[in-house]
Every structure is written in C-alpha cells, then in structure tokens.
Amino acid sequence: MAKKQDSYQCTECGWSSTRWVGRCGECQAWGTVVERGAPKLRSVASSVPVDQAVPISQVPTDQAARRLTTIAELDRVLGDGLVPGAVVLLAGEPGVGKSTLLLDVAAKWARSGETTLYISGEESASQVRLRAERTGAMDDSLYLASENDLGTVLGHVESVRPSLLVVDSVQTIATAEADGAPGGPSQVREVTGALARVAKREGMAVIVVGHVTKDGAIAGPRTLEHLVDVVLTFEGDRHSGFRMVRATKNRFGPADEVGCFEMSETGIVEVPDPSGLFTTAHAEPVPGTCVTVTLEGRRPLLAEIQALVAPSPNQSSPRRTTHGLDNSRIAMVLAVLERKARLPLSAHDVYVSTVGGARVTDPSVDLSAAIAIASAALDRHYPRRLLALGEVGLAGDLRRVPGVERRLAEAGRLGFEFAVVPRGSRDVTVKVPRLGGLRVVEVDSLADALGVLDLRRATKEKE
Structure with a gap:
C-alpha cells in the first residue's frame, strides 16, 4: 500500500x-x-544571468551609501543612517509611539530634500495630518496616502518615486495574490516580500510598522523577520514617558545599540543623555539609596536603586516588594545579606525600587541593591557620589561584570567620586584611574564592600 x-x-x-x-x-x-x-520533482533549466558575477573587491558601494535621518538616537541604532534599498521593521506595543516617531522621521527626511511617502493603513489621511500639525511634522515633500491594498500602494510608489517609504502597518495591507485575511501569515509574508523586492529594485528605503502579540513577540510568521534587513523594537512603559528603540537584527550595523527617547506633548523627543532620568539629586546623603551603571546594548546608563526597610507587623511572613528589579534576585540578595553579612532582615518588610520607572535586569545591580538595603536597614548613609557594580554570589562573593571600563567612564564623566567594584576588575580600571576624580576600590565580597563603606562596623554594633 x-x-x-x-x-x-x-x-x-x-x-x-x-x-x-x-x-x-x-x-x-x-x-x-x-x-x-503535491511536490513536483523536475529539473530546472539554467538561464543566462543578466549581470555577471564579479570579485567582491570590485563591487561598487556608491549605491549603498548611508543617509542620515537627522534623528541622532535612531541613526545610532540603525548604524549611522538608512541604507538605500533596506527594509526596516519597527515593532512595539499599541500606544508606545511608533506612528509618532516614524511621522517625525518622514518629515525630517523630506526636509532634507528627499521625497517621502507615508502610507497609513490604520488612520485616514486627515487624522494623520492632525497629528503632524501637532508635532510639527509638516513638509511639502512628504506625501501621504491612506490605503489597504498592496497594488494601490505600489501604484503610489511608481507615481511619487520616493526615496523613503513608510508603511503603517504591514498587518493592515492585503493583496489578492495571497489567501487569508489582512494580517494573516500568508498576507503578511506576501506583502513584506513585495515591498522588499520593490525596495531593492528602486534603491528605496522602506520602514514598515509591525504589531506585537500579548507576549511581546512580533505578530505574523517568523519568516517576516527573515525577509527584512533590520528589526527594531520600540519599548516603553505606558506609565512613563521614557522610550527605547532596540535593534534585534541589523545587516548593516551593530545589533546591540539602543536609542533613548521621551514622549512629550509635542511628540517624541530625543534623550542623548538619559542618565539624569533615572537618578535623583540629593543635597545631602540619604540612607537607602545607591547608584549603579547598567549596559543597554553597548550604552551605559545610570540607575538609582532605593530601598526601605521597616519592622513588619507580620514577622512570620514579612513583605518583599520590588519595582523595576527582578524579584528573585532581590530575594537572593536579602538572603546573602542576612547569612553572610549578618544583617537581620527576616522580621522586616523590604521595599526596593528603581527611580524613574527604569527596568533593570543586569546582574551588576546586585551590589548596588545590597548596599541600598543595608544602608536603609542601618539608617546610615555613605558618601553621596558613590557608585557600586558587581554580581553577588550565593557565597557572599562578588563577581566581575562585563563592560566595566565603559561603566566607570560614564560615572567619571557625570562627576562620581567613589566606585566599588569586584576584585579582578583591575585590568580594566587601570585604563581609567581616577577618571574625572573617580576613585575605584576593589573588594572580594559583599561583607568587604559594606566594610569599605563603614556599614560593616554598623552591622557589628547592631549585633
């Protein structure tokens, strides 16, 4: 059979x-x-190529010259601008500001003397113009159309001949050449493939907006990310104005860069120095706070950790509340503080949070969180311009973290005076000794770090 x-x-x-x-x-x-x-097994006849293959050293590069969008934070993520013929996918949650950002990109691209075409599949042309007037994204070289049919979109491209095409969004465009409803796997794949072919043929940069699922993944088939050249994710908390554009795929530049923006009443604003958003300026040292430097891609960002320790009304089950930090890592830090630093915390409620709504998952925040908790529990402060870096191990030891040189350089630039880092970072810190007056001290364990800050002595006195 x-x-x-x-x-x-x-x-x-x-x-x-x-x-x-x-x-x-x-x-x-x-x-x-x-x-x-049914699969058809048959041989494929060879054909004469239109363009002959040439040595890679003789391939011209003038057609791939980058063009800046004039938005420095976005150019940083793209790798110094857009490459003609590139297809960029920008994905993010609803309301994060994708359309506002790309409308600003389209307007600034048009002001530089280039023709731009903005296709909106979710809003009418008049609705997009109202937003453009509010954010100041108006220019006569910016063409606008509201379409949902791929053939009509390609007709607009042939008529306008733009150097930049923005499609908002790819899930709203459909074609009769593919089965399924708009936004389905077949439709998304066919529409994106057609736009990519036109982009390569015309040397036109294309930016398409993509939806995300409730899990945060890009909606549509996985092949969507393979069809495009650059995949960007637009991230941000709806309760905070801070936004980040992160590259997860980039054929023309680094895939670990991050661009920082802030949502304002007039649209998306660049934040070239975002460290001030996540730290507070205290006139006097305050117990329960400590600053660290995290790495978002290759970019160092300051983050301030605040802690509050109070006697628990229910000592058998004290509260452990975190915001912006990994709850399991903070629980581990609390256990190490009590076991290895002999800091009694089992009968106290502990609250640990970041300033400005920052979300920090870097293990280098462990030491900063431990110092903030110890300072809050003992109600003692330390020098105001202090920085702490290091991953805390279960044995109470401190482990090195990557990118110490860049982290310390950023801290020195911002005027910090004292940094505590794990032992073994000396090979890196020698390159930036006392940068901007920054003094770097290496320690082996969490107990040693508390001793350097005079918190270890206070722990013993409390015992």
Missing part, C-alpha cells in the same frame, strides 16, 4: 501533516496549517 503523502504544512515552522489540524503540532501556533500542492 502506498504511503499517504503529507498534504498540509505549517506556514510558521514547516511542520507537515497528512490531515488538516487547527493547531501546529511543532510550534503550537493556531490557524497556520494550510494545504499544499
């Missing part, structure tokens, strides 16, 4: 099945299993 061929395949991962199912058995995605035709 002949074996039955698999006639259904998942458009996401390629999993195949002999019958239709609603959910893929491999990637567990819903509604992605479609019928496919």
Whole structure:
C-alpha cells in the first residue's frame, strides 16, 4: 500500500501533516496549517544571468551609501543612517509611539530634500495630518496616502518615486495574490516580500510598522523577520514617558545599540543623555539609596536603586516588594545579606525600587541593591557620589561584570567620586584611574564592600 503523502504544512515552522489540524503540532501556533500542492520533482533549466558575477573587491558601494535621518538616537541604532534599498521593521506595543516617531522621521527626511511617502493603513489621511500639525511634522515633500491594498500602494510608489517609504502597518495591507485575511501569515509574508523586492529594485528605503502579540513577540510568521534587513523594537512603559528603540537584527550595523527617547506633548523627543532620568539629586546623603551603571546594548546608563526597610507587623511572613528589579534576585540578595553579612532582615518588610520607572535586569545591580538595603536597614548613609557594580554570589562573593571600563567612564564623566567594584576588575580600571576624580576600590565580597563603606562596623554594633 502506498504511503499517504503529507498534504498540509505549517506556514510558521514547516511542520507537515497528512490531515488538516487547527493547531501546529511543532510550534503550537493556531490557524497556520494550510494545504499544499503535491511536490513536483523536475529539473530546472539554467538561464543566462543578466549581470555577471564579479570579485567582491570590485563591487561598487556608491549605491549603498548611508543617509542620515537627522534623528541622532535612531541613526545610532540603525548604524549611522538608512541604507538605500533596506527594509526596516519597527515593532512595539499599541500606544508606545511608533506612528509618532516614524511621522517625525518622514518629515525630517523630506526636509532634507528627499521625497517621502507615508502610507497609513490604520488612520485616514486627515487624522494623520492632525497629528503632524501637532508635532510639527509638516513638509511639502512628504506625501501621504491612506490605503489597504498592496497594488494601490505600489501604484503610489511608481507615481511619487520616493526615496523613503513608510508603511503603517504591514498587518493592515492585503493583496489578492495571497489567501487569508489582512494580517494573516500568508498576507503578511506576501506583502513584506513585495515591498522588499520593490525596495531593492528602486534603491528605496522602506520602514514598515509591525504589531506585537500579548507576549511581546512580533505578530505574523517568523519568516517576516527573515525577509527584512533590520528589526527594531520600540519599548516603553505606558506609565512613563521614557522610550527605547532596540535593534534585534541589523545587516548593516551593530545589533546591540539602543536609542533613548521621551514622549512629550509635542511628540517624541530625543534623550542623548538619559542618565539624569533615572537618578535623583540629593543635597545631602540619604540612607537607602545607591547608584549603579547598567549596559543597554553597548550604552551605559545610570540607575538609582532605593530601598526601605521597616519592622513588619507580620514577622512570620514579612513583605518583599520590588519595582523595576527582578524579584528573585532581590530575594537572593536579602538572603546573602542576612547569612553572610549578618544583617537581620527576616522580621522586616523590604521595599526596593528603581527611580524613574527604569527596568533593570543586569546582574551588576546586585551590589548596588545590597548596599541600598543595608544602608536603609542601618539608617546610615555613605558618601553621596558613590557608585557600586558587581554580581553577588550565593557565597557572599562578588563577581566581575562585563563592560566595566565603559561603566566607570560614564560615572567619571557625570562627576562620581567613589566606585566599588569586584576584585579582578583591575585590568580594566587601570585604563581609567581616577577618571574625572573617580576613585575605584576593589573588594572580594559583599561583607568587604559594606566594610569599605563603614556599614560593616554598623552591622557589628547592631549585633
């Protein structure tokens, strides 16, 4: 008996099945299993290439010259501007400011003398103009159209001949050449592929907006990220005005850069020096605070950790509340403080938070959080311009963190005077000794760090 061929395949991962199912058995995605035709095994005849292959050293690069968007923070993430023919995917949660940012990019691109076409599939042209007037994104070289059909969008491209095309969003554009509703895997793949082909043929930069799922992943098939050249994610807390553009894929530049922005009443504003957003200026030293430097990609950012320790009304089950920090790591730091530094915390409520709504997941924040908690528990302060870096181990030891040189250089630039780092960072800190008056002290353990800050003596006195 002949074996039955698999006639259904998942458009996401390629999993195949002999019958239709609603959910893929491999990637567990819903509604992605479609019928496919029988494979045709036949040879492909060769054809004469239009352009002959040449040595890579003789390939001209003038057609790939970058063009700045004049938004420095975005150019930093893109790798010094947009490359003609590149397709950029910008994804983010609803309301984070994707459309506002790209409308500003389109307007500034038009002001530089380049023709720009903005296609809106979610709003009418008049609605987009109202936002453009509010944010000052008006220019006669910026063309605007509200369309949902791919063929009509390509017709606008042929008519306007722009050097930059913005499509907001790819999930709202559909074509009759693909099956499914707009936003479906087949539609998204076909629309993105068509835009990529036009971009390469015309030498036109294309930026498309992508939706995200409730889990934060980019909506649509995984092949969407493979079709484009650059994938950017626009991140931000809706309760905070701070926004970050992060590159997760970049064929033309670094994929670990971060651009910082702030949402204001007049639109998206660049934040070239965001460290001030996450620290507070105290006239006098305050117990329960400590500053650290985290790395977002390759960019050092200051973050201030604040802690409050108070006697618990329910000593059998004290509260442990964190905001902007990993709750499990703070629980580990509390255990190490009590066990290795002999700081009694089991009968106290502990609250630990970051300033400005920053979200810090870097392990280098461990030492700063420990110092802030110890300072709050003992109600003692330390020198005001203090910086602490280091990952705390379960044995109470301190482990080195990457990028110490850049972190200390940023702290010295901002006027910090004293830094506590793990032992073994000397090879790096020698390059920046006392940078801007910064004094760097290396310690082996958490107990030694508290001793350097005179908090260890206070712990013993409390015992």
